[in-house]
Amino acid sequence: MSESSTLPSRDQWMRAVEVLAALPICKATFYKGIKRGVYPAPTKFGKLSRWRKADIQRLVEHGTADKAVAA
Numbered sequence: 001m002s003e004s005s006t007l008p009s010r011d012q013w014m015r016a017v018e019v020l021a022a023l024p025i026c027k028a029t030f031y032k033g034i035k036r037g038v039y040p041a042p043t044k045f046g047k048l049s050r051w052r053k054a055d056i057q058r059l060v061e062h063g064t065a066d067k068a069v070a071a
Contacts, residue, residue: 013043013050022060 020027033039039059042049 012053014053014056016042016049016051019051019056022056 014022016027020030023030025033030039034041040051040055042051
């Protein structure tokens with residue numbers, strides 16, 4: 001099995017910097033939201049954290065729960 005088959009495909013997964021570029025929130029708010037279950041948690045690929053692109057697109061389309069995190 002080659003190492004490339006265990007790495008996430010770029011068209012299905014997003015890096016943190018890409019997720020934060022798509023959402024109108026700061027990094028700290030995003031990670032607080034993950035901890036509280038407001039935003040999707042990343043999937044780990046070894047040391048890499050990636051978010052499913054479909055989950056983030058759904059979040060963008062339906063809006064974020066920014067006020068729930070700030071409380």
